[in-house]
Amino acid sequence: MSDIGEAAEIEETKRLDGLGGRPAAGEDPVKREQILDGAMRVFMRMGFDASSMNDITREAGVSKGTLYVYFKNKEDLFAAIIQRKKSLVFEKLREIVEADKPVAETLHEFGVTFGSHLLSDDAIRGQRIVIGVIDRMPELADSFFKFGPNTGPVLLANYLARQVELGRLKPIDDPMYVSRQLGDLCMAGLYRPRLFGEMQQPPPREKVERNVEWAVRLFLNTYGTDKS
Structure with missing residues (x-):
């Protein structure tokens, strides 16, 4: 997905999360824990440098747009795990x-x-x-x-x-x-x-x-x- 496409997905996620009583984008604790669990498995298996955000999205079972709503980069993710x-x-x-x-x-x-x-x-x-x-x-x-x-x-x-x-x-x-x-x-x-x-x-x-x-x-x- 292009950077423009990812940005559009993020904005659409934020818009939809404001409807229907769902948690606002980046504020669903269950989704956040799901991402952290997946990221931890990737980091422990591959190390920090070899891991990519794509690896983490696959392991956590979320889209790349959703991942970036919660965490801006690998460093941010690793700090949150710590x-x-x-x-x-x-x-x-x-x-x-x-x-x-x-x-x-x-x-x-x-x-x-x-x-x-x-x-x-x-x-x-x-x-x-x-x-x-x-x-x-x-x-x-x-x-x-x-x-x-x-x-x-x-x-x-x-x-x-x-x-x-x-x-x-x-x-x-x-x-x-x-x-x-x-x-x-x-x-x-x-x-x-x-x-x-x-x-x-x-x-x-x-x-x-x-x-x-x-x-x-x-x-x-x-x-x-x-x-x-």
Whole structure:
């Protein structure tokens, strides 16, 4: 389809979506999820550079005009996939820190959930894709690694600061720095082998839990109190 034809299809889609009570163009959450699911399968199978918008339209089962109503390019699609995955994991982590369990138990659950996610096949493949294009597309990498308010390290840093206020932890000068340190400890000896292919499969859950147990113990040896 020519660029003129695609533009006409987009405009016609917008016009029709304003009739009959259908969601406005680009606002149907089911259609958006359908596109993201298809795009994720393509990116995971082919990598970012080898994937095309045509590949994604075929995989997602939508027209090219519909695809461009929702996403302007591959970068936009990939960033949306990253954000969707982050949001799902963030909700699980938020539930953990808001459960008001003992600090040791909360940190253990948080570390296992966060570590299992980062060591999963999808997350590892996504990180490899970003590393592969980081020099050409730093903005794409920024959307992947950015620490916004809805990310695990920020959530954990806020949790640690609250526990200090409650007397359950000793004072922490820089909660964000310590949060990232604790995250690294939870995946020590596992993350790099996974990222660079030495470890082909995600580690067994028992191994992740053992790693996290050691990390939490080291952390509490430094910052723990009788209330931890």
